[in-house]
Amino acid sequence: MKNTKEVVIEKSLFLIALSAIFMLFLIAIFIFKEGTPLIFKVGFKNFVTSSKWFPLEGQFGIFSMILGTLWITAGALIIGVPLGLSCAIFLSEFVPRRIMAILKPTIELLAGIPSVVYGFIGMVVLVPLIRENLGGPGLSILAGSIILGIMILPTIISISIDAIQAVPRSYREGSLAMGATKWQTIHMVVLKAARSGIVASIILGMGRAIGETMAVIMVAGNAVKIPRSILDPARTLTTNIALEMGFAAGDHRQALFATGVVLFIIIMILNIIANYAVRKR
Amino acid sequence: MEVVAELALQNNSMNNKISVKNLNVFFGDKHVLKNINLDITPNKILAVIGPAGSGKTTFLRCLNRLNDLDPEMKFTGEILFDGKNIYQGINPVELRRRVGMIFALPIPLPMSIFENIVYGPKLAGITNKKELNGIVEKSLKDAFLWDEVKDRLNDPAMKLSGGQQQRLCIARALALKPDIILMDEPCSGLDPISTAKIEEAMRQLKKEYMIIIVTNNTKQAARVGDYTAFFLMGELIESNETGKIFTSPNDKRTEDYISGRFG
Ligand SMILES: Nc1ncnc2c1ncn2[C@@H]1O[C@H](COP(=O)(O)OP(=O)(O)OP(=O)(O)O)[C@@H](O)[C@H]1O
Ligand SMILES: [Mg+2]
Numbered sequence: 001m002k003n004t005k006e007v008v009i010e011k012s013l014f015l016i017a018l019s020a021i022f023m024l025f026l027i028a029i030f031i032f033k034e035g036t037p038l039i040f041k042v043g044f045k046n047f048v049t050s051s052k053w054f055p056l057e058g059q060f061g062i063f064s065m066i067l068g069t070l071w072i073t074a075g076a077l078i079i080g081v082p083l084g085l086s087c088a089i090f091l092s093e094f095v096p097r098r099i100m101a102i103l104k105p106t107i108e109l110l111a112g113i114p115s116v117v118y119g120f121i122g123m124v125v126l127v128p129l130i131r132e133n134l135g136g137p138g139l140s141i142l143a144g145s146i147i148l149g150i151m152i153l154p155t156i157i158s159i160s161i162d163a164i165q166a167v168p169r170s171y172r173e174g175s176l177a178m179g180a181t182k183w184q185t186i187h188m189v190v191l192k193a194a195r196s197g198i199v200a201s202i203i204l205g206m207g208r209a210i211g212e213t214m215a216v217i218m219v220a221g222n223a224v225k226i227p228r229s230i231l232d233p234a235r236t237l238t239t240n241i242a243l244e245m246g247f248a249a250g251d252h253r254q255a256l257f258a259t260g261v262v263l264f265i266i267i268m269i270l271n272i273i274a275n276y277a278v279r280k281r
Numbered sequence: 282m283e284v285v286a287e288l289a290l291q292n293n294s295m296n297n298k299i300s301v302k303n304l305n306v307f308f309g310d311k312h313v314l315k316n317i318n319l320d321i322t323p324n325k326i327l328a329v330i331g332p333a334g335s336g337k338t339t340f341l342r343c344l345n346r347l348n349d350l351d352p353e354m355k356f357t358g359e360i361l362f363d364g365k366n367i368y369q370g371i372n373p374v375e376l377r378r379r380v381g382m383i384f385a386l387p388i389p390l391p392m393s394i395f396e397n398i399v400y401g402p403k404l405a406g407i408t409n410k411k412e413l414n415g416i417v418e419k420s421l422k423d424a425f426l427w428d429e430v431k432d433r434l435n436d437p438a439m440k441l442s443g444g445q446q447q448r449l450c451i452a453r454a455l456a457l458k459p460d461i462i463l464m465d466e467p468c469s470g471l472d473p474i475s476t477a478k479i480e481e482a483m484r485q486l487k488k489e490y491m492i493i494i495v496t497n498n499t500k501q502a503a504r505v506g507d508y509t510a511f512f513l514m515g516e517l518i519e520s521n522e523t524g525k526i527f528t529s530p531n532d533k534r535t536e537d538y539i540s541g542r543f544g
Pocket of ligand 1: 311332333336337338339353497
């Protein structure tokens with residue numbers, strides 16, 4: 001009779017999994033259905049390469065926002081990846097296990113702080129600091145990158161630590177037994193063996209940075225304008241949707257969904273590139 | 282004066298390359314090696330035998346200071362290598378270049394066959410391509426692996442069979458031109474043919490190196506060992522020429538273990 005029980009469990013798990021996938025699928029379809037008509041109307045090329053965004057006059061070009069998204073995400077990675085990786089290496093290789101057992105959950109807790117709090121800290125502390133020391137309005141790509149760089153740290157640190165600790169002890173011992181120093185062992189053997197996990201952590205961090213909206217709205221300035229330097233304000237694709245959805249109607253509303261479509265495509269492309277980079281070697 | 286003293290030391294230790302004196306090792310509160318005294322001779326193979334948990338691996342890992350990695354480890358006594366205490370004033374990294382180790386499970390590093398072998402020499406500062414190629418060829422030949430892999434040196438080492446991986450690990454250790462080779466049950470997972478190949482390699486290698494092999498297989502100790510040491514529960518019960526250990530051991534416990542009457 002155990003058999004029927006197994007079958008029931010298996011079938012219900014299957015149903016639940018199917019409905020979860022189905023919902024995701026529906027959402028994707030919905031976004032495309034709402035967004036693509038406008039893209040066809042203004043032309044895909046025009047939509048992504050023009051930087052004239054005057055929705056009330058029927059001009060929909062999101063080039064500056066694509067740039068804003070890429071700049072801020074790249075900045076977040078430039079800040080977050082080296083910091084997060086060094087931290088993960090230090091914690092997993094140089095700190096006694098007992099202390100790690102306390103520190104790691106603490107770091108993971110940081111991932112639970114709502115983004116509006118990060119944004120608020122950025123607005124109150126970081127933005128004035130940039131304005132007074134580096135010039136410009138303060139609300140800028142730099143501010144957005146720093147805040148996002150900090151926000152993706154817990155993801156990168158925690159997943160990289162797991163990957164580094166999953167490297168078998170025998171690799172380290174084999175390397176040390178051949179006269180490698182601890183650091184040589186880490187960068188030539190441990191990081192190599194943990195590479196796919198580390199790349200996964202970076203992809204997840206990148207996903208978080210691209211998708212983050214609230215904190216960016218609060219510190220990045222949101223100007224629809226091609227950014228010329230990291231001290232310029234910028235609007236990202238996500239913040240564009242959040243800022244205008246309250247009053248958008250008709251074509252304008254569709255243009256916001258179209259923005260979502262482009263975001264979707266960008267994330268897909270970045271994921272494919274990242275996956276390819278992992279598998280290549 | 283100092284030069285004279287050093288020469289004297291070396292002469293004194295010519296036939297006595299490693300000497301272990303009153304070695305005690307603890308992991309936390311656990312007394313794992315108890316007052317070990319043993320002299321080990323170059324150009325000979327020392328086989329270390331004993332039941333599981335008797336401290337054979339721990340003993341081996343003292344000789345290249347791999348036990349240092351465990352923060353719980355404490356020890357007393359000394360290990361002299363050419364008359365110098367390896368736990369005093371010697372950099373463990375330098376020591377491990379002179380004392381190669383082969384583990385029970387072959388563990389090639391996650392890279393190609395070629396890279397596995399040049400890993401150690403490169404760390405030691407050798408960058409000349411020609412020299413590295415020469416090292417790879419010589420160590421693979423010495424480990425009886427060259428013919429099987431010479432056409433695919435750039436394949437990942439993980440693709441080799443278990444027996445080939447173990448010989449790769451031997452080649453990798455040889456590439457460092459060590460003085461001493463430590464082997465921890467190098468044949469435990471291997472078939473008789475691979476085992477025979479490794480034993481043949483050992484017989485050749487002992488002309489140039491001192492070899493210490495830990496084995497769970499007493500027959501293997503009898504086959505390859507010039508000397509045999511018997512460990513039991515952290516104690517060195519006796520060590521002697523292999524012939525003597527296997528025909529007329531001094532200790533009843535050695536005889537029981539060798540004849541399989543141990544319980
Ligand atoms: N890092 C360690 N921490 C704590 N205890 C250890 C450690 N390494 C070894 N021991 C203990 O020391 C004793 C001897 O272990 P060792 O591995 O030297 O035995 P062995 O003779 O090699 O056994 P086997 O034939 O099974 O390989 C065992 O009781 C083991 O539990
Ligand atoms: Mg052992």
